[in-house]
Structure formats: C-alpha cells, structure tokens
Amino acid sequence: MNEPYSPTAPRPMSSTSPSTMKMFMCFLTVFIVAQTIGTVLFCLYLHMKMDKMEEALSLNEDYVFLRKVQKCQTAEGQKSTLLDCDKILRGFQDLQCKDGGASKERPKFEMQKGHEHSHSKGKNETAVAAERRQPIAAHLAGAKSSKAVSVLEWRTTGYAPMNSLISYQDGKLKVEKAGLYYIYSQVSFCTNAKASAPFTLYIYLYLPMEDDRLLLKGLDTHSTSRAVCDFQSIREGGVFELREGDMVFVNVTDSTLVNYSPGSTYFGIFKL
C-alpha cells in the first residue's frame, strides 16, 4: 500500500511547485513590465513638465527685462543705482536692431528715449533715430527759361528726393528746420572766345532785409579760339549753418549760356 503511494506522493509536490513557479514568474514579469511602462510614462511626464517650467522661467526673465527697460525710461528709474540703465537700454536697442522690420512706433520711442536719456549714449540713440527718419534732402534739375534770369530756376525730377521740410519757390530752396546743411550745385554752360567776362556760378543765402550773402562762388575763364561753343561745367558745394526759414539760390553771370541737358545742371541741399 505504501509502495504505490510513495511514487505518487512526491508527484503532487513536484507538479504543484512548477505551476506555482510559473504563476509567480508570470506575475513577476507582468509586474516588471508594468513598472517599466510606469517609469517611462512618469519620465515623459516629468520631461514635459520641465520643458514647461523652463518656458515659464524664460518668459519670466523676459518680463523682468521689459520691466527694467520700462523703469529706465522714467527719470526716477535712471537715478536708481540698482539698475544699470546704460546696459539695459543698450541691450534693448540691440534687440530692436536685430529685429529688422521696425514698426512705426519704434523710431518715436527711440527719439523719446534719446531726449530723456541725454547723457553718454543719448547722442548715439538720436543718431539712430535720425537715420530711421526720412532724410531731409532735395535735388533739383535746371529748368530752362526763355529769357535771362537773375535767379536760376529748377524743377523736381522723378528719381531725386524732395522732402517736405525743404520747399521750393521762385528758384529758391527754403529750409524749414535749422541746422547744418550741405549745399551744392553744378551748372554746365557754353562759352566761346568772344565771351569777355568769366562765367561765374554763385550760391547765395537770400536775406530779405539786407544784401544777400554769398556762400559759394566758382568761375571759369577758360575759352578756346573756336567760334562755336565749348561745353564746360562748374561744380561747387559746402556746409553751412542755416536757420529756420533760410533760403538759398543760384545765379550765374549769364543765364542764357546755361546748358540744360539731363544731369548737367542741378541744385541740391541736404541736412547733415
């Protein structure tokens, strides 16, 4: 009785042990897989969260920077020794320069900044603002007149500038803004041996109450033995301090000799 039992007795022992082992192994595998998936998901979540945090942090930095710029714009902010306004404003300007498409508000903003912030960097910023503004300049071509005139007449050309701060009337260019101006003119003309007096080109400052003031003068005594006319040009230019409303004009000794072919006779001015 003992004999047949004894071989069966260890059998259940040995058969239950592998199945338990199998179950345990299964459970362990599932557990490990679940753990791995869980860890990966958690890492992903953490990563996303970190990204968001970083973004928020950089936004906060931007905000602080903008607040500093805003403070530096005010007089009290500039007095504050805690803020390095020079550095902050320079940084802000660099950013604006990098951003090529400047909006219309920016030059205004910079001009304002240039006024308030008039020490050390002030000049630099106003210069930048001036560059962005429309340059004050005019360039005119000679306009032929049938009779001899004491003031040469001019006309605008398609390609050349004519700023609203410079007006033209009766041969004179009038500046609406005081400052340093470069004034230039070229007149081409035709002389021959018969011409007695030298041909002279003058640029005058028009003064209604007193004698007009001579600014520039150029003469040409050159003449050939040929009877036919000999084309020549006189060109002159210089920098002058003009007041608001000042007018300048050009005249020559004999306006009937002036040549008006394109590009040969012109008169212009621009603000430095």
Ligand SMILES: *[C@@H]1O[C@H](CO)[C@@H](O)[C@H](O)[C@H]1NC(C)=O
């Ligand atoms: C103006 O600023 C630029 C850079 O911001 C600098 O290189 C230049 O020297 C400055 N010019 C003057 C006149 O301060």
Ligand SMILES: *[C@@H]1O[C@H](CO)[C@@H](O)[C@H](O)[C@H]1NC(C)=O
């Ligand atoms: C040129 O203008 C000046 C100043 O008005 C005047 O004195 C001079 O006579 C003019 N010259 C000629 C040739 O008209």
